[in-house]
Amino acid sequence: MAAPPNDTRDRIAQAAGELFRRQGYSATGLQQIAAASQARIGSIYHFFPNKDALAEAVIRAGGAAYGAMVLALLEHGPDDPVEALGAAFARAADDLAATGYADACPIATIALEVASTNEPLRRATAEVFTAWTDGLAAWCARFVADPEGARDLATAILTSLEGAFMLSRALRDPGPLLAAGRSVTRLATAMRTDPAGTPP
Amino acid sequence: MAAPPNDTRDRIAQAAGELFRRQGYSATGLQQIAAASQARIGSIYHFFPNKDALAEAVIRAGGAAYGAMVLALLEHGPDDPVEALGAAFARAADDLAATGYADACPIATIALEVASTNEPLRRATAEVFTAWTDGLAAWCARFVADPEGARDLATAILTSLEGAFMLSRALRDPGPLLAAGRSVTRLATAMRTDPAGTPP
DNA sequence: GTCTATATACCGATAGAC
DNA sequence: GTCTATCGGTATATAGAC
Numbered sequence: 001m002a003a004p005p006n007d008t009r010d011r012i013a014q015a016a017g018e019l020f021r022r023q024g025y026s027a028t029g030l031q032q033i034a035a036a037s038q039a040r041i042g043s044i045y046h047f048f049p050n051k052d053a054l055a056e057a058v059i060r061a062g063g064a065a066y067g068a069m070v071l072a073l074l075e076h077g078p079d080d081p082v083e084a085l086g087a088a089f090a091r092a093a094d095d096l097a098a099t100g101y102a103d104a105c106p107i108a109t110i111a112l113e114v115a116s117t118n119e120p121l122r123r124a125t126a127e128v129f130t131a132w133t134d135g136l137a138a139w140c141a142r143f144v145a146d147p148e149g150a151r152d153l154a155t156a157i158l159t160s161l162e163g164a165f166m167l168s169r170a171l172r173d174p175g176p177l178l179a180a181g182r183s184v185t186r187l188a189t190a191m192r193t194d195p196a197g198t199p200p
Numbered sequence: 201m202a203a204p205p206n207d208t209r210d211r212i213a214q215a216a217g218e219l220f221r222r223q224g225y226s227a228t229g230l231q232q233i234a235a236a237s238q239a240r241i242g243s244i245y246h247f248f249p250n251k252d253a254l255a256e257a258v259i260r261a262g263g264a265a266y267g268a269m270v271l272a273l274l275e276h277g278p279d280d281p282v283e284a285l286g287a288a289f290a291r292a293a294d295d296l297a298a299t300g301y302a303d304a305c306p307i308a309t310i311a312l313e314v315a316s317t318n319e320p321l322r323r324a325t326a327e328v329f330t331a332w333t334d335g336l337a338a339w340c341a342r343f344v345a346d347p348e349g350a351r352d353l354a355t356a357i358l359t360s361l362e363g364a365f366m367l368s369r370a371l372r373d374p375g376p377l378l379a380a381g382r383s384v385t386r387l388a389t390a391m392r393t394d395p396a397g398t399p400p
Numbered sequence: 401g402t403c404t405a406t407a408t409a410c411c412g413a414t415a416g417a418c
Numbered sequence: 419g420t421c422t423a424t425c426g427g428t429a430t431a432t433a434g435a436c
Contacts, residue, residue, distance in 0.1 A: 008401085024313040026226035029429060040403050041431090047401095051430070102316045108366060109312040113224040115369040116302045125370045155367070155376055156383035162366050163359030166308060169315040170325045176355055183356035187387050208419085229411065240421050241413090247419095251412065 009047045011037040017058045022102045024109045025055055025121075055110065056124050062106040063128030071135050081143045082188050085157070089181025092161065093174035101172045104165035132158055145193035153191050160184050209247045211237040217258040222302045224309045225255055225321075255310065256324045262306040263328030271335050281343045282388050285357070289381025292361065293374035301372045304365035332358055345393040353391050360384050 015037035019028040030051060034041050048054040073091060077084035096104055111125040136154035137147075144150040164180035215237035219228040230251060234241050248254040273291060277284035296304055311325040336354035337347075344350040364380035 023317045024224060024226055026224055027313060027317065030431090031428080042403050043401075045431075100316070109309075111366055111370045112309040112312060113227060116300070117223045117227065122370060122372075126372070129367050129370055152379045152382055155364075155379040156360065159360050159363030159367055159376055159380050160356065161363065163361065163363030164355075166311055166362050167329050167355070167359055170311045170322060170329055172322075172326070176359055179352045179355040180359050182352055183387055186390060187383055190386060190390050230413090231410080242421050243419075245413075 008037075008039055008043055012039055012044055012047060013054070013058055013061060016054055017062045017106060018103075020055065020058060020110055021062075021104070021106045021108070025113050052118065052121060055121055059107050059110060059121065059124040059128060063125075063131065066106050067128070067132045067135055070132075071139060074139055081139075082185050082192065085188055086181050086185045089161070089164075089177060089184065092165075093168065093177040093181070096165070096168055096177065097174050101169045104169055105162060108162055108165060129158070140188075143188075143192045143194050149191055153188060156187055157184055208237075208239050208243055212239050212244055212247060213254070213258055213261060216254055217262045217306060218303075220255065220258060220310055221262075221304070221306045221308070225313050252318065252321060255321055259307050259310060259321065259324040259328060263325075263331065266306050267328070267332045267335055270332075271339060274339055281339075282385050282392065285388055286381050286385045289361070289364075289377060289384065292365075293368070293377040293381070296365070296368055296377065297374050301369045304369055305362055308362055308365060329358070340388075343388075343392045343394050349391055353388060356387055357384055 012033060016028070016033045019033060019036060030041055030044055033039075033054075034044060044054065048057065070088065073088050074081075074084050077087045092104075107125050107128055110121065111129070114121040114125065116122075133151070133154050136157055137151045140150040140153045140157075141147065144153055160180040160183065164177040167176035168174055212233060216228070216233045219233060219236060230241055230244055233239075233254075234244060244254065248257065270288065273288050274281075274284050277287045292304075307325050307328055310321065311329070314321040314325065316322075333351070333354050336357055337351045340350040340353045340357075341347065344353055360380040360383065361377075364377040367376035368374055
């Protein structure tokens with residue numbers, strides 16, 4: 001999407017991100033990352049001092065990219081924000097099913113693994129979640145006047161998405177993601193300040 | 201709560217469950233489980249054929265216990281179901297903070313780790329999530345007449361709880377859990393069929 | 401910057417004494 | 419049913435040639 005140079009460092013980071021999100025941080029070995037990125041272990045250590053540093057780079061870069069992608073999806077979707085929300089959840093369900101229920105949130109698995117065991121990585125995931133919430137809250141503020149209400153709705157969108165990703169992956173069924181979409185659009189409708197475009 | 205006999209098998213399963221939920225499945229070694237349960241590795245292999253079998257037993261037993269606990273919390277809370285929901289989320293936030301943001305959902309971390317890598321364990325987590333959804337849907341059916349609506353609300357409660365657990369653990373902040381509680385109660389209010397007890 | 405070889409430690413699992 | 423010793427394999431990380 002953005003970065004053109006397919007150099008070794010990028011290949012390593014991308015392969016690591018894909019493996020971390022699918023099977024978790026602990027279960028992914030450096031040998032596997034090297035094989036997936038067609039690099040040598042020595043090259044990984046040339047670009048990253050250790051596995052934790054690689055993970056932190058992957059969390060921050062992948063988090064920024066995913067947040068930008070979601071916001072772009074909302075902004076370039078239907079004009080009505082509630083419809084855009086519903087379309088985004090439907091799109092997430094399609095994409096998840098298309099990858100065999102493998103690729104959902106890029107940092108969710110790592111976030112749970114490190115929350116109580118690795119403070120630097122926990123902090124990295126926290127900063128990504130906070131940035132996502134900020135971005136969503138700014139988008140929600142377009143149709144929810146109360147700033148606290150906009151932030152609550154943003155949190156509801158993000159937590160519903162994360163939880164629905166978890167259930168849909170475990171069940172191998174888009175149902176939870178679609179149900180979460182229905183609930184979030186209903187909630188957004190109830191919270192929207194400006195009811196323009198809503199027929200009686 | 202239920203089982204009185206503190207025999208070796210129970211100690212192993214309980215210690216394994218605690219470690220799995222806090223730091224994940226892959227990151228937890230049998231040596232650590234043995235140390236935490238004051239058993240020997242040989243004893244673990246006496247009761248469970250391998251690590252996967254231990255995990256499956258932990259997922260199913262822990263899942264059943266947690267589901268029963270949540271339903272009991274809802275049923276023995278305030279008479280008004282919406283108030284009971286809000287109290288349950290507030291209670292979850294208190295409990296999470298009290299454990300240093302360590303003990304949230306007993307199977308969430310494992311579920312994400314195994315969703316794409318371990319089919320028997322993935323199936324175990326799916327069955328637990330389905331049982332939870334069924335139980336919640338039955339409870340929701342008390343005040344939401346439409347069965348599909350009750351099931352959607354049950355899914356919304358569960359996905360919001362899981363996603364909010366994730367964010368609250370990562371941020372070390374009860375905020376997301378409390379915000380999810382506000383959103384879920386608002387949603388339940390909008391969906392409730394019987395508005396008895398709701399003052400104007 | 402790339403690659404090989406290796407150090408050290410721990411992994412899950414097994415065998416067998418008691 | 420409990421415990422010790424140990425197997426083969428892999429983990430992260432390092433040293434150093436090229």
